[in-house]
Amino acid sequence: MYGIDLGTTNSVISIIDNDGKPRVIENKNGGRITPSAIFTKDNKEFVIGENAKKKYGMDPTHTILSIKRLMGANEKIKIDEIEYSPEELSAKILRKMVDDANEKLGINYNQVVITVPAYFDDNQRNATKKAGEIAGLEVLRIINEPTAAALAYGLDQREPRTICVYDLGGGTFDVSILTIGENICEVNSTAGNTRLGGDDFDEILSKWIIDIFERDSGVLISNQTVAISRIREAAENAKKQLSESNEADIIIPFITQDENGPVNLELNIKRSEFEEMISEKVQETIECVKNAIEDSKINKSDISEILLVGGSTRTPLVQKSIEEFFGKTPNRNLNPDEVVSIGAAIQSGIINGSIENIILADVTPLTDRKSTRLNSSHGKLT
Ligand code: ADP
Numbered sequence: 342m343y344g345i346d347l348g349t350t351n352s353v354i355s356i357i358d359n360d361g362k363p364r365v366i367e368n369k370n371g372g373r374i375t376p377s378a379i380f381t382k383d384n385k386e387f388v389i390g391e392n393a394k395k396k397y398g399m400d401p402t403h404t405i406l407s408i409k410r411l412m413g414a415n416e417k418i419k420i421d422e423i424e425y426s427p428e429e430l431s432a433k434i435l436r437k438m439v440d441d442a443n444e445k446l447g448i449n450y451n452q453v454v455i456t457v458p459a460y461f462d463d464n465q466r467n468a469t470k471k472a473g474e475i476a477g478l479e480v481l482r483i484i485n486e487p488t489a490a491a492l493a494y495g496l497d498q499r500e501p502r503t504i505c506v507y508d509l510g511g512g513t514f515d516v517s518i519l520t521i522g523e524n525i526c527e528v529n530s531t532a533g534n535t536r537l538g539g540d541d542f543d544e545i546l547s548k549w550i551i552d553i554f555e556r557d558s559g560v561l562i563s564n565q566t567v568a569i570s571r572i573r574e575a576a577e578n579a580k581k582q583l584s585e586s587n588e589a590d591i592i593i594p595f596i597t598q599d600e601n602g603p604v605n606l607e608l609n610i611k612r613s614e615f616e617e618m619i620s621e622k623v624q625e626t627i628e629c630v631k632n633a634i635e636d637s638k639i640n641k642s643d644i645s646e647i648l649l650v651g652g653s654t655r656t657p658l659v660q661k662s663i664e665e666f667f668g669k670t671p672n673r674n675l676n677p678d679e680v681v682s683i684g685a686a687i688q689s690g691i692i693n694g695s696i697e698n699i700i701l702a703d704v705t706p707l708t709d710r711k712s713t714r715l716n717s718s719h720g721k722l723t
């Protein structure tokens with residue numbers, strides 16, 4: 342049995358090992374995280390993951406990103422005259438995750454637990470289940486991402502408490518206030534922005550790089566697709582580096598050429614400069630946290646734990662801002678991009694009995710949830 346975090350940007354698969362501990366299973370390329378990117382051309386084989394993500398810059402019409410955004414929508418995606426439903430495309434990702442894991446472990450499992458955002462409605466949950474079925478999988482349960490995170494942190498075994506799960510991913514942000522009781526996990530409120538995430542940081546940094554490059558070199562590159570996609574990739578890498586160090590070098594050899602020959606891009610950025618660029622976006626997430634707390638009717642001071650979820654919570658400014666707002670240090674003992682999948686695996690272990698001393702953490706269905714507040718700043722789907 343596997344636990345799968347089917348993410349908008351990245352997906353992760355985990356299993357409960359023989360020793361009863363959950364662990365992430367690497368994909369064929371050795372990656373613990375697989376981009377939820379799909380590439381297909383001329384009705385040939387589907388490419389999923391890192392290689393598909395790389396294709397996006399050069400061949401966007403054959404590459405699909407963020408298919409999760411369309412789950413449950415009555416929309417088709419046309420590639421080379423063939424129409425696919427969002428479920429069919431998500432099924433390709435699920436199949437790839439399970440195939441890689443099965444191959445790695447030398448087994449042939451097809452039972453899975455899949456996570457979805459707490460704000461997904463019944464339609465979106467059913468679509469996710471259907472994607473699993475199309476992939477030939479048996480979907481044992483669909484659970485909420487924040488609940489999975491709480492399970493991964495082992496927050497189910499202790500006394501009742503209220504926690505905050507802050508999830509900043511690639512293209513989406515959501516925050517949930519959960520009450521964890523003896524054997525139930527209730528989502529009190531959710532707030533967020535389905536168009537806010539690490540992609541925005543990449544975009545902002547890319548613009549900064551392009552502006553400086555064009556100003557210093559006098560060469561215009563804004564209309565050069567390949568150059569722009571290389572800048573985007575370099576920006577994401579620099580962003581990640583700035584989570585570890587105080588500055589980052591951005592070097593792209595032969596980004597373009599002028600009448601004198603090849604032109605290279607070489608820049609340095611300080612963490613403080615980057616933080617200034619993204620501070621408005623980060624502040625937006627804090628506003629959502631305020632809304633979620635307000636809607637939950639729970640006092641901020643009664644929130645005993647803050648869990649950080651999503652790759653973008655590795656950004657130091659994000660951590661700092663949350664800490665400042667709550668006046669306490671958020672919990673980030675687990676890898677933020679793996680914690681949801683780990684929780685899904687734990688849920689699968691509870692179902693099949695390989696994990697015994699945990700009481701079933703139930704998931705409150707959407708209709709029972711007290712409040713959801715979502716905005717989407719750009720509006721367009723895809
Ligand atoms: P999702 O849940 O949206 O599918 P993830 O939780 O995997 O996605 O988050 C992906 C985002 O996290 C990307 O924007 C990625 O650039 C960002 N990210 C990953 N590692 C880091 C890091 N070290 N520092 C800052 N951002 C990071």
Ligand code: MG
Pocket residue numbers: 348349508510651681
């Ligand atoms: Mg996620």
